[in-house]
Amino acid sequence: MSKENLVLKLKLEGTDSSIAELNGQSRICNWLYNHLLQKCHELKSEFIHSGSPEASKTLYTKRGLRNALPKLKQEHPFLKVVHSSPLKNTALRLSDAIQVHQKSRKGKRKGKQVGWPKFRAWKQNWFSLFYDEPEKGFKIQDQTLVLSLGIGEDRKRRSITLNLPEAFLLKNKIVRNLRIISELGQYYAIFTIQKELPVRKSISKIIALDPNHKNLAYGVDTNGAAIEIASPKWLKNYDKRLDELKSKRDSCNKKSKKLPVTDAKGIPTGKEFYLPSKNWAKYDHALKKALRKRREQTKTFMFTSAHQLFKNYDCVGIGDYTPNGEGITTPMRRAMNNRSLNRRWKNTLAWVARKSGKTFIEFDEKGTTRTCHHCLHVVEQGIPVTLREWQCPQCQTEHIRDENAAINGLKKVLRDLPQKNEGKHPSIVSGSDLAFVKERWAWCVLPSGVFIHSRGQNGEVIRNTRKLNRGHDSPRSKADHLVMYDHV
Ligand SMILES: [Zn+2]
Known part of the structure; x- marks a missing residue:
């Protein structure tokens, strides 16, 4: 059984006085960060002028700043009111930022150039409190989180108790560390917990998904069912807002x-x-709030769809190609959004698979659209994007564009599975005639659940609507969901 770290972000609530105390802790860490950064500036010029090895050691080693803490606590006794863990991690955080900058400057780091760390304004960014060791400085008691602080003037260790309404999620879990953060006036405890992953189950039901522009993905499974998963069109409302x-x-x-x-x-x-002016700040706050909401809804969307897929299938395969804008100007932004959504969706699928002991694979999507799944004829010039249905010039089979691609994908998944499964041959109950899709379904994934329509044999919406996974908070009526299938 393998182990995996995963992160749980839980809401924290407190009284005015406990929140004030928590803010105080964060402010002190913020002060410490800026104070150390000021010191670093001095050390940097000292090192440049004299080449002092002492200065270099404090400035450029992983624990240099951290080792300067005991002396600093003597000079500034108020630092002692913060627990040693977040204090230590404040120093480590700055050292880390310096090292990242150094690596970036020397070309040893991929991606964008990272500048020298900047002074932090506490009012703009609440300084997070990191308790990096299990059970050191914090404990969970019933529905509360008890945080140890430092030592007050009376030389007694103090603590604050905050409400943790979702503490039950931590039951029987091994907590590795804890970070306290504040976002837009709301406080959260982020726990890293260790989870034991189940052993991989044997495979019998498989679906291959073809991700594309028109929908999120089109899938065909080994039982002869085709599923079109609609794009999260409701995201557009957020984008408009x-x-x-x-x-x-x-x-x-x-x-x-x-x-x-x-x-x-x-x-x-x-x-x-x-x-900025008061109005600017007001709209900026609203914008950040809306962005957070969008992020949360997108995440829910990805997990809801992934869970639904792995509830139905033992293995989900998806094409490795990611749709892109290909130079189109107006829909470019949307396409870009879609593209990153696609990547994140794949990551979510991979994670949900591991978590549930199921299998996720990406297959090489090359040629899946232009190859007739029936006679394997390849249309050399490709199938134009606008052509949703086409006929094979060789065997005259009528194809639904995405479905043909997904069937070819499924063949690749069946071909690749034995190798990708680390030598462990999955027991595939195949035998399904892939040339023949028996039923078609449309899935619409909303934050409130997955809504499934039968589209019959010919791709029309003909039968009942089934609602699955219906969660809480569903502001829309059923009629709203149905409208989304007009263009399926
Ligand atoms: Zn053909």
């Missing part, structure tokens, strides 16, 4: 008030910065 908020925000004054920049000691540095 986001666009509105962004344009409202941008019409407000971002540089309303000029203020001097001060260093960690409160001394003006001579530089200045601007504060």
Whole structure:
């Protein structure tokens, strides 16, 4: 049985005084970060001028800043009111940021250039509190989280108790570490927990999915059923709202008030910065809130669809090709969104598969659209994107574009499975005639659940609507869901 770390983000609630105390802890860590950064600036110029090995060691090693903490606590006793874990991790975090910058500067790091760390403004970003060791500095008691703080002036260790309504999710789990964060005025405890993954189950029901532009994916399974999974069209409403908020925000004054920049000691540095107007800040807050909501809904969408798939199938295969804009200008942004959605969906599928002991594979999608699954004739010039149905010039079989691609995908999955399954041959109950799709279904995945329609043999919506996985909070009526199939 293999083990895997996974992350649980749970809401925290507290009284005004416990939240004030928590904020105080975060503020002190933020102060420490800025103070150490100021020190780093001094060490950096010292190192440049004198080549001091001491300065270099503190500045550039993993634990250099952390080792400077005991002395700093003597100089600034108020640091002692914070538990040693978040304090230590504040120093480690800065050292890490410096190392990332160094690696990036020397070309040893992939991706965008990472600059030298900047001073942090606590009001803009709540400084997270990281308790990196199991059961050190925190414990879960019934529905509460008890956080140990540092030692007060009375030399007694203090603690705060916060409500953790979803504490039951941690039952019988091994908690590795804890990070406390605050986002848009809401507090969360992020637990890393260790989960034991189940042994991989044998495979009998398989579906191959062809991801594309028109829908999220089109699948064909080994029992002769075809499923079209609709794109999350409701995301568009969010995008519209986001666009509105962004344009409202941008019409407000971002540089309303000029203020001097001060260093960690409160001394003006001579530089200045601007504060945005109240309206700008208001819209910015609303925008961030809407973005968070969109993110949450997208995540729910991906998990709901993945769970539904693995509830029905032992193995899900998906094409490795990701649709892209291919130079089209207007839908480019949407296509880009779709593309990253696609990648994230695959990651979610892979994770849900591991978690449930099922199998996920990506197959080489090359040629799946242009090859007739029946006689294997390849249409050399390809099938134009606009052509949703076509006839094979060799065997005259009529094809639904996506379905033909998915059938070819399924063949590849059946071919690849024995090798990809690490030598362990899955017991595939195959024997299904892939040339013959017996039933067609349409899935629409909403945050509230998966809605399934039968589309009959000919692809029309002809029968009842089945609702599965119906969750809580479903603001739409059934009629709304049905509308989404007009263009299936
Ligand atoms: Zn053919």
